Amino acid sequence: MNILLLRPHPGNDRFGLGPFFCVEPLGLEYIGAALLQAGHQVTIADLRFRPALATWVRRCRPRLVGISCLHTLEFDRVLATAREVRRLAPEAFIMVGGHAAAAFSGPLEDDVVDAVMVEDGEVLMPRVAQCLEQGAALTQVPGLRLHTADGWIATPELAERPSLDLVPLPARQLVKQHRNGYHCLLFKPVWLIETARGCPHRCSFCSVWQLYDRTCRERSIEAVVEDFAESGDAVFVADDLFWHNPARSLELAAALKKRGVYKRWILVQTRTDLICRSAEIMAAWRPLAKDFDIFLGLEAASDRGLKGLDKDSGITESIEAVRIARELSYGINGNFLVDPEWDEQDFHQLWGFVERYGLQRAGFTILTPLPGTDYYRSVAHKAAGQPWANFDMHHLLWEPKLGPRRFFELYAETWRRSILNTAGDKGILDWVRQVRPSQIPYIIKVLWRTQTMMKPAEYLKEYYASCPAMAGVAP
Ligand code: B12
Ligand SMILES: C[S@@+](CC[C@H](N)C(=O)[O-])C[C@H]1O[C@@H](n2cnc3c(N)ncnc32)[C@H](O)[C@@H]1O
Ligand code: SF4
8 A cells, every 4th residue: 555654844943942953753764664564655755845745645646644743833734734635635544643643632633634543653553554455444443533424533542552673673764865854953964763762750741751651661772773773873862761771771882882883973861860870871871972962851940940840850960960971071951941930030040050050051941731741731721722833832821920021031031041042152153163064054044043042022922923812912
């Protein structure tokens, strides 16, 4: 069967990691590998690049179209893409899946969509394809929300979460035409690798543990080593909690070393308290790349702040983790949360912490209720009517305690204190010196876009545009 897998343009990538990161649709590559194994003809179209959807549909003539929905902010874009597919290929079965779709399928249960997958795709997509091929009822495929003549129904739950090794390697060949477009910070092209999935912690704002019920599954050492060896020299590891299992982490580092894997750059994500317990593991991993960065949830500048987020880790761990990582020459990119309920003094406390520990290589996201979380359920009424595109962690979804104007002045000032402010400590020339001459236009374009985050007026404009009630008081 001809199957087309789509990664839509997210629609809103103006803020946050958006301008700096564009990585491959790894979930679709794993599904692609499973579908190829089952004998189907598979095409992956990354719609962030040319050609446009109509060309892909014409070329592929799909019977089944899968659309990926990774982030909540993409809901409306995903539906718009589904509508276009329906127009171009009226007979195609349209299926949506991915992190945000699985965590909260409601907004995607639209007339234009045939089913939403609320589980992983590797095992279930081939079963959907098989049913369509045989004309069998899809109600027998577990893990779906299905559009029927009687409305949307749920198929049975999956008995257990499948092992990640059922599909050991992603079908990266399906995106080879886009490879040079994938980039992270200064590195281009970039490869995305997954070694484990899920997280056992319980941070109140996070959609990961709630989706996977605090489970964490690991790929086999052999599969991960093979994937690293076959990938290029700049790697972003998708795992939310790298180095989670100490014995496996040490074994993996040794196996990669033995295979001769050495990268120009690796980026992983992990927690502060884990770093504090993992000095030996980190020492084993550090020689595997020339530059090695860690994306770390620092979240708050006080124990009280961390406790309020159920982070289950303290400020002592934050400070100690940064010290250990720096001592081993890891780069630290922290992320802090900014709460719409903050007073002026909360911003000052954050600035003081950033300054004291030299954490200017940090990001600052507005605490956002993500659908599928308990936090969302408790405050959803306040965000009612907001477009999904605003769930990008750089928009206010309701009126903040300080009022929007003052809040955004302080929020923009927070970003001005970061390394991304080209009028600050690290100017454009310092950035340009770090890249090859051919990358200069790229880095200038990205930095230019990033400066939006230092301007209160840019946020306010969007705030008033999506809060009709405030229209009369726009600046
Ligand atoms: C890579 C990544 C990105 C990339 C984008 C990737 C891409 N191709 O577009 C970048 C770095 C740009 C990014 C940015 C952001 N991200 Co992001 N990202 C991830 C990350 C780390 C990995 C995703 C991944 O590839 N996983 C591995 C693959 C194998 O798993 P998967 O995608 O889930 O796919 C499986 C299933 O979901 C399913 N499936 C997937 N697609 C489909 C399609 C169909 C049809 C079907 C049936 C099934 C299906 O099957 C797959 C195989 O089992 C996740 C965390 C995570 N571990 O998942 C966060 C995550 C998705 N991101 C998140 C966030 C918050 C953001 C940002 C808002 C952060 C910021 N500060 O700016 C921005 C938003 C960017 C924007 N404006 O567009 C949150 C999502 C929150 C939410 N509910 O919206 C996550 C969960 C991280 C977190 N811990 O909070 N992100
Ligand atoms: C840095 S990685 C997390 C790495 C690692 N898992 C940890 O907990 O330290 C993801 C970061 O995105 C931010 N984030 C996730 N969900 C968010 C939300 N709902 N609102 C605002 N920021 C969020 C948090 O700062 C979180 O730490
Ligand atoms: S923020 Fe990090 S540690 Fe906390 S639940 Fe999410 S992935 Fe796990």
